Amino acid sequence: MFCLGRLFAIGWRLDRRRLLVGGGLLLLGSVATPLVAVGAGRLVDAVTAGAVGDATTWAVVVAVALTGELMLGHFAHLSYFELAELTEERFNRDLLRLVNGPEELAHSDDPAFADRVDLLRQDVMQLRSTVQFGLQLGALVVQVLLTAVVLGAVSPWLLALPFAxxxxVVLGRRAEAGLQAVREAQSPTTRGIRYLRRLAASPASQKEVRLAGGAGFLLDRQAALLDAYGTAMAAADRRHALLRAAGQLVFGLGYVAAVLWVYELARTGRASAGAVVLTVTLATQLGSQMSSGVELLGSVHRAAAGLRRFVTFDDEVTRAAGPARTGEVPATTGDGLRLEGVTFRYPGADGDTLHEVDLHLPAGTSVALVGENGAGKSTLLKLLTGLYRPTGGRILVEGVDLRDVAPAAWRSRTAALFQDFARVELSLQHSVGIGRLTDVDEPGAVTAAVARAGATATVERVGLDGVLGLGYADGEDLSGGQWQSVGFARTLMRTDPLLLTLDEPAAALDALAEQRLVDAYQATAAEVAATVGGVTIFVTHRMSTVRLADRIVVLDGGRVVEQGAHADLLAAGGRYSALWTLQARAYAD
Ligand SMILES: Nc1ncnc2c1ncn2[C@@H]1O[C@H](COP(=O)(O)OP(=O)(O)OP(=O)(O)O)[C@@H](O)[C@H]1O
Incomplete structure (x- = not known):
């Protein structure tokens, strides 16, 4: 009832006219159903008595009631279909708000979070029609009450039938709850099945799957998961079917008793033939009403569970966000960025990824971050850009703890190109422009960023209005390197970042494009250092680029093992020197 109350309140706010029209039509329709039974009974009595006039009247009543029942349901459907669309849109908006709600990204690494979002997506489809189900349920209750009144008028004993x-309905509801619990417990399995389907069918992975002849392997894994899911659901379905059958048996026995009883009344002259027809019709209608009731209650029950999940999720997101942080980003950058004993562990991970990292990056410094795969470079950037919070230690911006700064305020002063940069399949103007939303529709700003990123050739080919990618439109697909240049241009939309980070931004670029990128990076680094004292961090394995930085930081196993200028680190003869020599030798050979 909590669910229906809230959904009706939502429906009322969304479109009260449609809610009232849909409800009114269904209510009228609900009167029509028992009227058909009453009319049929009276018709039989009129026919047996030879009263042609009465028979005609009741025949018309039955015909009108039958037509009305069908038509009203049809018109009601038009109203609540529109309402369902509005409801779905509202819950989708809510879901997007909640998924993006937590200020940090830590939740998105939690598999349980993905499970919940998956379930909520399914819930939206359930919730969209719940107002309709609620209205139909209400109409059904009215029908059953009217049926009870009419049956009671024939014989008070017949009142037992609505109770039967x-x-x-009760047993069906219990069965549905059990089924729902099993469905929820199977969520990781269904997620796995969906993932394998995507893996086998997505254009990105299909090439490798095909070359490796891996389709069979993936199908086998999928079959194993489907098997596990099928076994769990089949057992639950059996229990569900048994409970429902037990309930229907009780009603069936009640039905037989009611028919025998009214037959007995008629045989002993205490009821007319019309009363027998009336009772049999009502009892039959009650049977189908009961089935609809079980279905509708099941749907409402599922929607209630979904709505509860939404409410709990909303509470948790709000709680996780903690009190709103309103601190300003310090205006000047003399001290720059400091990391003090920063430790970080991914949610659910067994160990720390970063250990007691101490770093001071004065304002205006250009930094190259170096380290083997898995050393923690990207993780450090995620912490610095405020996407994750350190699990220990603190990050200071101009002496202000990042924890006290409003996340949105800090993000608005950072610009980043991540290793797994997004391929934003919008028009080139918007794909780049969303790097700074205030200028998203400014062709001048986008053209400038594109030029600095060295992606002018892409604009010439596609045009600013040309859609990138083939995801949903007949757009222009780009090569990996071109996508990366577009991502770089997006990053450069922010012209005054206090922190600019590029994580292996040249991984997909050809030598010429890489050189252009390095030049653009250096120019930007110098510019933001001079104008706002911005710190720039470049992650790369290319030592010729690394040497250009003011400061080189070497990470190993989540620890800073060396830092300093190129010449000092070479002279120190440590890890950096070894990496440098290795690459230099490779080039010399
Ligand atoms: N979302 C995540 N959840 C759990 N562990 C993660 C996650 N992302 C990274 N890790 C782990 O953290 C460690 C550091 O990863 P990170 O991506 O920071 O390394 P990296 O130095 O950038 O490596 P690369 O040079 O390969 O890009 C790795 O062991 C990785 O498995």
Whole structure:
């Protein structure tokens, strides 16, 4: 009832006219159903008595009631279909808000979070029609009450039949709850099945799957998961079916008793033939009403569970966000960035990825971050850009703890190109422009960023209005390197960042494009250092680029093992020197 109350309130706010029209039409329709039974009974009595006039009247009543029942349901459907669309849109918006709600990204690494979002997506589809189900349920209750009144008028004993109809409804509801619990417990398996399907069918992975002849392997894994899912659901379905059958048996026995009883009344002259027809019709209608009731209650029950998940999720997101942080980003950058004993562990991970990192990056410094695969370079950037919070230690911006700064304020002063940069399949103007939303529709700003990123050739080919990618439109697909240049241009939309980070931004670029990128990076680094004292961090394995930085930081196993200028680190003869010599030798050979 909590669910229906809230959904009706939502429906009322979304479109009260449609809610009232849909509800009104269904209510009228609900009167029509028992009227058909009453009319049929009276018709039989009129025919047996030879009263042609009465028979005609009741025949018309039955015909009108039958037509009305069908038509009203049809018109009601038009109203609540529109309402369902609005409801779905509202919950989708809510879901997007909640998924993006937590200020940090830590939740998105939690598999349980993905499970929940998956379930919520399914819930939206359930919730969209719940107002309709609620209205139909209401109409059904009115029908059953009217049926009870009419049956009671024939014989008070017949009132037992509506009660017998409640048994299957209750048992069906219990069965549905059990089924739902099993479905939820199977969520990781269904997620796995969906993932394998995507892996086998997505254009990105299909090439490798095909070359490796891996389709069979993936199909086998999928079959194993489907098997596990099928076994769990089949057992639950059996229990569900047994409970429902038990309920229907109770009603069936009640039905037989009611028919025998009214037959007995008629045989002993205490009821007319019309009363027998009336009772049999009502009892039959009650049977189908009961089935609809079980279905509708099941749907409402599922929607209630979904709505509860939404409410709990909302509470948790709000709680996780903690009190709103309103601190300003310090205006000047003399001290720059400091990391003090920064430790970080991914949610659910067994160990720390970063250990007690101490770093001071004065304002205006250009930094190259070096280290083997898995050393923690990207993780450090995620912490610095405020996407994750350190699990220990603190990050200071101009002496202000990042924890006290409003996340949105800090993000608005950072610009980043991540290793797994997004391929934003919008028009080139928007794909780049969303790097700074205030200028998203400014062709001048986008053209300038594109030029600095060295992606002018892409604009010439596609045009600013040309859609990138083939995801949903007949757009222009780009090569990996071109996508990366577009991502770089997006990053450069922010012209005054206090922190600019590029994580292996040249991984997909050809030698010429890489050189252009390095030049653009250096120019930007110098510019932001001079104008706002911005710190720039470049992650790369290319030592010729690394040497250009003011400061080189070497990470190993999540620890800073060396830092300093190129010449000092070479002279120190440590890890950096070894890496340098290795690459230099490779080039010399
Ligand atoms: N979302 C995540 N959840 C759990 N562990 C993660 C996650 N992302 C990274 N890790 C782990 O953290 C460690 C550091 O990863 P990170 O991506 O920071 O390394 P990296 O130095 O950038 O490596 P590369 O040079 O390969 O890009 C790795 O062991 C990785 O498995």
């Amino acid at each position: 109809a409640v048994v299957p």
